[in-house]
Amino acid sequence: MAHAPAVAHGGAHVTSTGTENRKLLMWIFLGSECLFFGSLIATYLVFKHQVIERGIGPFPIDVTIDGKVEHGIFDIPLTSTSTFVLLMSSVTMVLAVYGAHQHRLKMMKLGLLSTMLLGLVFLGFQVYEFRTFGHEGLNLTTNMFGATFFLLTGFHGTHVGVGVLYLGSLLAASFRRNGLGRETGEHVEIAGLYWHFVDIVWIVIFTVLYLIP
Amino acid sequence: MAHGAEHTEQEHGLRPMQYVAIGAGLAVITIIELWISYADLGSLMVPLLLGLSAFKFVVVVGWFMHLRFDHRLYTQAFAASLTLGVLVTLALLTLYWGDAADSIRGYREWLNSG
Amino acid sequence: MATIAGTLAQPTQSGVWSWITTVDHKRIGVLYGVTGFSFFLWGGVLALLMRTQLAVPNGTVIESDRFSQLFTMHALTMIFLAIMPMGAGFFNYMIPLMIGARDVAFPRLNALSYWTFLGGAMILSLSFLFEAPGGGWFNYAPLSERPYSDGLGIDFYVVGLLTLGLSSLMAALNFAVTIINLRAPGMTMMRMPVFVWMTFVISILLILALPPLTVGLIQLLFDRQFGTHFFIATEGGDPLLWQHIFWIFGHPEVYILILPAMGIVSEVLPTFSRKPLFGYPAIVFSGIAIGVLSWVVWSHHMFTTGMGSVPRAVFAVNTMIIGVPTGIKVFNWLATLYGGSIRFTTAMYFAVAFIATFTIGGISGVMHASPPVDSQHQDTYFVVAHLHYVLFGGAIMGIFSGIYYWFPKMTGRFLGETLGRWHFWLLFIGMQMTFFPMHFLGIAGMPRRIYTYDDGLDWGFWNMFATIGSYVLAVSLLFFIWNFFRSMRREPSAPANPWDAPTLEWGTSSPPPEHDFDAIYTVRSREPLWYDRDHGIAAPVATGEHIHLPPPSYYPILIAIGITLLGVGALSHLAISALGGVIAFYGVWGWALEPTD
Ligand code: HEM
Numbered sequence: 002m003a004h005a006p007a008v009a010h011g012g013a014h015v016t017s018t019g020t021e022n023r024k025l026l027m028w029i030f031l032g033s034e035c036l037f038f039g040s041l042i043a044t045y046l047v048f049k050h051q052v053i054e055r056g057i058g059p060f061p062i063d064v065t066i067d068g069k070v071e072h073g074i075f076d077i078p079l080t081s082t083s084t085f086v087l088l089m090s091s092v093t094m095v096l097a098v099y100g101a102h103q104h105r106l107k108m109m110k111l112g113l114l115s116t117m118l119l120g121l122v123f124l125g126f127q128v129y130e131f132r133t134f135g136h137e138g139l140n141l142t143t144n145m146f147g148a149t150f151f152l153l154t155g156f157h158g159t160h161v162g163v164g165v166l167y168l169g170s171l172l173a174a175s176f177r178r179n180g181l182g183r184e185t186g187e188h189v190e191i192a193g194l195y196w197h198f199v200d201i202v203w204i205v206i207f208t209v210l211y212l213i214p
Numbered sequence: 215m216a217h218g219a220e221h222t223e224q225e226h227g228l229r230p231m232q233y234v235a236i237g238a239g240l241a242v243i244t245i246i247e248l249w250i251s252y253a254d255l256g257s258l259m260v261p262l263l264l265g266l267s268a269f270k271f272v273v274v275v276g277w278f279m280h281l282r283f284d285h286r287l288y289t290q291a292f293a294a295s296l297t298l299g300v301l302v303t304l305a306l307l308t309l310y311w312g313d314a315a316d317s318i319r320g321y322r323e324w325l326n327s328g
Numbered sequence: 329m330a331t332i333a334g335t336l337a338q339p340t341q342s343g344v345w346s347w348i349t350t351v352d353h354k355r356i357g358v359l360y361g362v363t364g365f366s367f368f369l370w371g372g373v374l375a376l377l378m379r380t381q382l383a384v385p386n387g388t389v390i391e392s393d394r395f396s397q398l399f400t401m402h403a404l405t406m407i408f409l410a411i412m413p414m415g416a417g418f419f420n421y422m423i424p425l426m427i428g429a430r431d432v433a434f435p436r437l438n439a440l441s442y443w444t445f446l447g448g449a450m451i452l453s454l455s456f457l458f459e460a461p462g463g464g465w466f467n468y469a470p471l472s473e474r475p476y477s478d479g480l481g482i483d484f485y486v487v488g489l490l491t492l493g494l495s496s497l498m499a500a501l502n503f504a505v506t507i508i509n510l511r512a513p514g515m516t517m518m519r520m521p522v523f524v525w526m527t528f529v530i531s532i533l534l535i536l537a538l539p540p541l542t543v544g545l546i547q548l549l550f551d552r553q554f555g556t557h558f559f560i561a562t563e564g565g566d567p568l569l570w571q572h573i574f575w576i577f578g579h580p581e582v583y584i585l586i587l588p589a590m591g592i593v594s595e596v597l598p599t600f601s602r603k604p605l606f607g608y609p610a611i612v613f614s615g616i617a618i619g620v621l622s623w624v625v626w627s628h629h630m631f632t633t634g635m636g637s638v639p640r641a642v643f644a645v646n647t648m649i650i651g652v653p654t655g656i657k658v659f660n661w662l663a664t665l666y667g668g669s670i671r672f673t674t675a676m677y678f679a680v681a682f683i684a685t686f687t688i689g690g691i692s693g694v695m696h697a698s699p700p701v702d703s704q705h706q707d708t709y710f711v712v713a714h715l716h717y718v719l720f721g722g723a724i725m726g727i728f729s730g731i732y733y734w735f736p737k738m739t740g741r742f743l744g745e746t747l748g749r750w751h752f753w754l755l756f757i758g759m760q761m762t763f764f765p766m767h768f769l770g771i772a773g774m775p776r777r778i779y780t781y782d783d784g785l786d787w788g789f790w791n792m793f794a795t796i797g798s799y800v801l802a803v804s805l806l807f808f809i810w811n812f813f814r815s816m817r818r819e820p821s822a823p824a825n826p827w828d829a830p831t832l833e834w835g836t837s838s839p840p841p842e843h844d845f846d847a848i849y850t851v852r853s854r855e856p857l858w859y860d861r862d863h864g865i866a867a868p869v870a871t872g873e874h875i876h877l878p879p880p881s882y883y884p885i886l887i888a889i890g891i892t893l894l895g896v897g898a899l900s901h902l903a904i905s906a907l908g909g910v911i912a913f914y915g916v917w918g919w920a921l922e923p924t925d
């Protein structure tokens with residue numbers, strides 16, 4: 002929704018605080034998203050120990066039940082790779098923003114394109130991970146670990162998907178005769194804020210879900 | 215509106231190679247995190263991991279998302295929401311992992327017992 | 329399409345299409361207000377049905393399942409489809425005027441919020457044609473889960489609230505940015521009218537409280553549609569988690585309901601006391617304090633769930649603390665009245681009555697802040713009495729005060745004072761008759777949400793009394809409706825500032841022109857119009873600058889239709905959802921590419 006129009010503000014182009022309306026909207030929205038992902042992460046953690054107590058696998062980490070070791074289902078090297086991919090997409094994104102602000106449109110378009118591609122690669126990893134887990138007997142309904150895990154990472158993946166569409170729309174629009182118009186820098190910068198946010202959510206998820214046993 | 219932003223960008227933003235360098239730094243931290251998760255560091259592990267990921271978080275927000283160079287209001291808006299999100303999460307976890315958990319566990323045992 | 333000030337950028341339009349495509353905050357405000365009031369009447373009808381059933385022991389008007397649907401839909405209608413949108417109506421109409429702006433920051437987003445709200449309201453209300461939700465407005469698990477509620481009812485609840493939440497989120501984002509960034513020159517934050525401040529706090533609360541509810545609703549949706557067990561204890565889930573998530577949203581939500589009324593009263597009292605609001609900073613900061621504290625009290629709805637003693641103590645103390653800023657406000661309102669030269673208009677009657685009844689509700693609230701006391705009150709009519717004193721005696725009284733106060737500004741006409749008195753007194757008496765006896769019934773042990781009760785319990789008298797009261801209430805609303813139509817048939821006669829009020833919305837004609845102000849005010853004080861009057865400063869005159877108004881757009885309603893279809897599809901067939909998704913996506917593209925100058 003960041004494409005809302007500029008203000009009808011009696012010709013005055015300064016805002017009361019000097020901040021840009023659309024950018025402020027995006028930042029406040031991202032604040033709202035903090036609560037969204039916070040609730041999902043909280044749900045995951047609430048059930049984390051109870052799942053092990055209940056003893057119905059598969060589990061995220063190695064667990065010993067009645068003397069038998071059940072191996073954890075997470076594939077850390079794989080997820081580290083996809084984490085790396087998403088991190089790199091943030092670098093390309095920041096370059097796209099730089100290009101947009103400096104009117105280096107080729108750099109901007111290349112940046113947007115590579116960010117999208119990296120995002121798609123990340124989604125590919127996620128699909129692969131979900132399918133592997135499925136083969137190993139973990140789905141939404143198996144246990145609370147499955148439910149909370151798929152919900153959290155699934156919603157993160159959805160955000161990545163929306164981001165790809167968002168960037169794709171900007172990229173497509175940038176090929177029009179007058180490109181993204183006078184406010185190119187602002188448009189790409191705001192899309193960038195969204196994209197980086199999705200990345201930092203993953204930074205948290207990666208640590209809290211995957212790395213901490 | 216947009217014009218102001220361009221100036222800030224030129225005056226306070228970083229150059230492309232600096233962004234790439236930051237990205238490389240973040241990648242290195244990720245590798246360190248990976249190493250920590252395999253190494254046997256005992257009770258140091260969780261705080262270390264949390265600290266490193268918080269560091270990455272701050273770097274992305276501060277530099278990639280330009281908060282460091284931007285109007286303070288953006289920082290305030292985001293930081294306040296983030297703090298609330300973290301606190302609500304922690305409060306909920308305290309309720310579950312703290313003394314509340316006992317009653318919930320009792321309830322579940324009672325359910326399971328028949 | 330810019331033109332000279334004093335004329336409109338677009339020719340003034342009329343007809344249905346102009347309303348459908350409008351992005352004018354005043355028209356959107358009217359849409360919100362009229363829709364909200366219609367749903368208020370509808371929610372009242374549901375309440376009357378319930379009161380009729382409960383009038384005598386062993387009533388036979390309505391059977392138990394239907395009764396559950398009635399109290400659920402009554403509450404959902406009143407909260408989400410009546411009080412919130414009526415509040416939003418005032419935000420939309422008044423906020424830009426009060427801060428001296430010409431529109432909100434994102435006019436099309438504003439229209440999108442309204443149409444999405446309408447879609448969500450339709451989904452929720454049309455559930456009566458199939459199966460209405462019957463799990464109470466807080467919809468506790470596991471009753472809300474598939475094994476216990478198999479029909480479509482709960483799904484309507486989930487989809488309806490998700491849609492309404494989206495609408496509120498968009499509106500709240502819009503108003504937060506508008507208030508931060510569109511203030512007239514000189515209007516610092518501490519010069520904003522209290523109503524603007526309260527709207528700001530509400531926006532922030534909505535932005536932060538809706539996501540947890542969204543997560544809870546999605547989890548419930550997954551439980552019901554995809555076989556997860558988030559809230560089913562026997563399968564490893566936890567019904568208490570729903571309660572936590574719901575009330576993390578739910579408690580901020582009750583302040584979202586009451587803060588608009590507090591803001592309105594803080595405008596009405598100074599105007600009709602002819603003196604500035606007493607303790608403006610205290611009222612503002614206690615409003616902020618309420619906003620912050622509303623995050624740390626949610627478990628006072630869960631004292632009887634066995635949370636353990638430490639959490640209970642903590643939440644009890646927090647809840648008692650939240651009474652302090654509320655009390656500060658009450659005392660400041662009283663001090664505003666003190667020594668003023670008071671004009672008793674109908675708006676003033678409602679504002680003063682608000683203080684009284686809201687205080688009673690506040691007091692019973694502090695009573696069940698204490699866990700031992702609450703274990704007696706929980707799920708009895710005492711709670712019903714409490715919540716109606718704050719919501720009816722508080723929120724609704726405040727909204728009526730606002731209607732009488734701002735009616736001349738919005739329509740150029742006055743509501744009749746004599747009919748207004750009838751409306752007020754009948755409403756006030758009816759309200760006390762309906763809800764005060766519920767305190768007695770609650771203490772006598774009558775549980776809430778029962779569809780009937782036995783003869784020997786001695787609850788008959790007060791129930792009959794309450795039912796008579798509710799009919800008095802209904803009659804009072806007829807007086808209001810009569811008053812409304814009578815005024816609307818008159819010629820407009822209201823001057824720009826009929827009440828000699830101090831805030832900027834009265835600094836333009838009644839009703840305001842489409843561009844709101846011919847020239848933007850410079851604000852020099854908290855009571856700008858009084859200051860200018862006393863210092864002999866003339867109203868600013870149009871300078872001939874170009875006034876740009878955003879052109880009308882049909883993309884908002886198109887996107888809203890898409891969003892609504894997404895929801896409808898989740899209730900029926902996924903193909904409809906897919907269609908909705910395509911429409912919404914198309915709409916977003918059209919929106920983004922549409923020229924706005
Ligand atoms: C027109 C006057 C009104 C009457 C006669 C009335 C009557 C009732 C009745 C009989 C109940 C059901 C009690 C039960 O058995 O659980 C109820 C519940 C409720 N009412 Fe009202 N009400 C009125 C106005 C309002 C308003 C303006 C609100 C605004 C929010 C409201 C909010 C609620 C809520 C939240 C509940 C609790 C629903 C639940 O527990 O599921 N009511 N009311």
Ligand SMILES: [Cu+2]
Binds near residue numbers: 628
């Ligand atoms: Cu509460």
